[in-house]
Amino acid sequence: MVEDSRWDRAQPILPYLFVLLPAVFAVLRDWRPAALLVPLALAAWHWLLIDRRRTSHPAVMIAYFIVLLAFLAVLLRIDSVFFVTGIGAFVLAFTLLPGWWAYAGVAATAGVLVGVPARSGSSARELIFSFLVAVLIASAVGLTTRAIAEQSEQRKVMIGKLQELAEENAELQARLLTQAREAGVLDERQRMAREIHDTIAQSLTGILTQLEADDGAGKRLETVRALARDALTEARRSVQALRPTPLDDAQLASALREVADKWSESSEVTTSVEITGEPRPLHVEVEVALLRVAQEALANVGKHARAGRVGITLSYMEDVVALDVRDDGTGFVPVRTSGFGLVAMRQRITRLAGAFEVETAPGQGTGISATVPAIPPEGSTP
Known part of the structure; x- marks a missing residue:
């Protein structure tokens, strides 16, 4: 005006x-x-x-x-x-x-x-x-x-x-930025899809082929077979840019319990999941990011921590959702650690304007905290 x-x-x-x-x-x-x-x-x-x-x-x-x-x-x-x-x-x-x-x-x-x-x-x-x-x-x-x-x-x-003219210019600039972002996301997704298809998916297919051919498999071998099959399914879904399997028919809280139960069964580490606040649907990117952080944190515990117990807490608050994963394992020196897993977790959270923190010390276990905005699902009214 x-x-x-x-x-x-x-x-x-x-x-x-x-x-x-x-x-x-x-x-x-x-x-x-x-x-x-x-x-x-x-x-x-x-x-x-x-x-x-x-x-x-x-x-x-x-x-x-x-x-x-x-x-x-x-x-x-x-x-x-x-x-x-x-x-x-x-x-x-x-x-x-x-x-x-x-x-x-x-x-x-x-x-x-x-x-x-x-x-x-x-x-x-x-x-x-x-x-x-x-x-x-x-x-x-x-x-x-x-x-x-x-x-x-x-x-x-x-x-x-x-x-x-200013409004038209702002609208044009917004469209260009959106198109550039979508083009960048598509290129990166295609690159990752090729990488996953040519490496991880092929390797997992080979592992499954070998496992299926072994008739004398015991309980542990069956667990390995199930893990490989799940990993192959997830790799294929990543290539197709789909939601993780646990999130198909469940909200984040239920999906997190399912992931924790399967990991606890395969790793033989006692795992507890606590939900605080009122669980509610969230934007798909928020749920995927938190679930992936939980999966990566559990994978790190299984590979490095030698822990006897893991506790997972998912907190629904008014404006944010917080995920905490803590174990009683060996811990590590954060300054000396720059593993791909921690970097990937941090990138997932910061991309959503969230906060990611790691608390650990040798012999004192490890705590990972991720906090992101509680963005509602697309098409929902606030």
């Missing part, structure tokens, strides 16, 4: 000032009811036909101006201080009357100002001179007023066009 200029804000008030201020001086100088009632009637006439008007038809404006001049003649008979009102009429002539009617209105106003309060004994030459001077001054004032109004209107139009 284009902000109104000072002239635009002052213009509606000026006609009332040109009428009511002289009325105040006239009443204070010599109390007469007409000095107050006639200006009030003129102000009401202006309000009804100008401020409240539904049309700016030239005939209506001309009729308004004729009545205005009649009021002006009466006011000049009451007190000469209402000469100031005539100056306001000059301004209104150029503001309201169309084309050459404005100059006719100026001439008529000058005639009223010169003829109505004419002193006895004034010669025709003096009256004509006064009339011409009044018309000249009024024309100069009117032309200045019209120029200001036109410049103000041009300024509004120009600012409006600039705002439209």
Whole structure:
């Protein structure tokens, strides 16, 4: 929206000032009811036909101006201080009357100002001179007023066009950024899909082939077979950019319990899952990120921690969701550790404007904390 200029804000008030201020001086100088009632009637006439008007038809404006001049003649008979009102009429002539009617209105106003309060004994030459001077001054004032109004209107139009261009530019920039981001995500996804397909998926397929061919497999071998099959399924789903299998039919809390139970069974490490707050659906990227962090943290515990117990806490809060994974294992020195797993977890969380922290020390176990905004699912109303 284009902000109104000072002239635009002052213009509606000026006609009332040109009428009511002289009325105040006239009443204070010599109390007469007409000095107050006639200006009030003129102000009401202006309000009804100008401020409240539904049309700016030239005939209506001309009729308004004729009545205005009649009021002006009466006011000049009451007190000469209402000469100031005539100056306001000059301004209104150029503001309201169309084309050459404005100059006719100026001439008529000058005639009223010169003829109505004419002193006895004034010669025709003096009256004509006064009339011409009044018309000249009024024309100069009117032309200045019209120029200001036109410049103000041009300024509004120009600012409006600039705002439209700025909005179009911002919209175009947003589309370009979105397209660039989508293109980058697609390229990265395709690259990762090729890597997973050519390496992990092929290796897991080979492992499953060998395991299926072994008829003497025991319980541990069956566990290895199940893990390899699950890993292959997840690799294929990653290639297809799908949700992790545990999240297909469950919310994050249930999926986290399922992942923890399977990991505990295969690793023979006691694992507990605690949910605080009211579980609720979250955006798919939030749920996937937290589930992947939990899976990676459990994988690290199984490979490095030699822990006897792992505790997982998922906390649903008003604006954020927090995941904590803590074990009683060997711990490590964080400064010396820059494994891919920790880096990948941190990147997943920070990409969602979240916070990722690792608390550990040799012999004191490890705690991993991930906090992300509780973004609702797509299409849900907040």
